[in-house]
Amino acid sequence: MPKPSPIFYTQSGFKTLQEEFDALEVKRPEYVNELAKAAEMGDRSENAAYKYAKQRLRQTDSRIRYLQKLLNRAVIVKASQSEFVEIGSTVTLKKGEIEITYQIVGGNESDPSKGLLSYQSPLGQVLLRKKVGDEALLKLEERSILYAIVKISV
Numbered sequence: 001m002p003k004p005s006p007i008f009y010t011q012s013g014f015k016t017l018q019e020e021f022d023a024l025e026v027k028r029p030e031y032v033n034e035l036a037k038a039a040e041m042g043d044r045s046e047n048a049a050y051k052y053a054k055q056r057l058r059q060t061d062s063r064i065r066y067l068q069k070l071l072n073r074a075v076i077v078k079a080s081q082s083e084f085v086e087i088g089s090t091v092t093l094k095k096g097e098i099e100i101t102y103q104i105v106g107g108n109e110s111d112p113s114k115g116l117l118s119y120q121s122p123l124g125q126v127l128l129r130k131k132v133g134d135e136a137l138l139k140l141e142e143r144s145i146l147y148a149i150v151k152i153s154v
Helices: 011-039 048-073 122-127
Strands: 007-009 074-076 090-095 098-105 116-118 135-139 144-153
Touching: 007 011, 011 048, 011 074, 048 074, 116 122, 122 135, 122 144
Parallel strands: 007 074, 098 116
Antiparallel strands: 090 098, 090 144, 135 144
């Protein structure tokens, strides 16, 4: 069986993932106790508290398993220089008169509205390995967008 491919995270993204996992692990015993109390109430077929507690525990366990798989495959990447764009870099782009700043992050921590751009996204892929002064051409189905790389920082 092939080894699963790594999932890249910035330190911040990994920390967020770990915190969610830890919080669910702490809450799980409480959910187990609530399920046990609801089960003691009698007929489970008509017991809404039991059904709700069972569903919440099932969802929690599912999320814990999923997060554990992500954590096991996680590789923390830190930008080591500011000469070219890599995972962890913060890059300022200019599109016409508009300047936009993104941090290049792993796919699971991407949120462009917060300035977090996945290295796997179309724009992220075009930016990787570019230097200040380079242009990055993002080709879309109907059009192309030209970005100029203004600044790269760690």
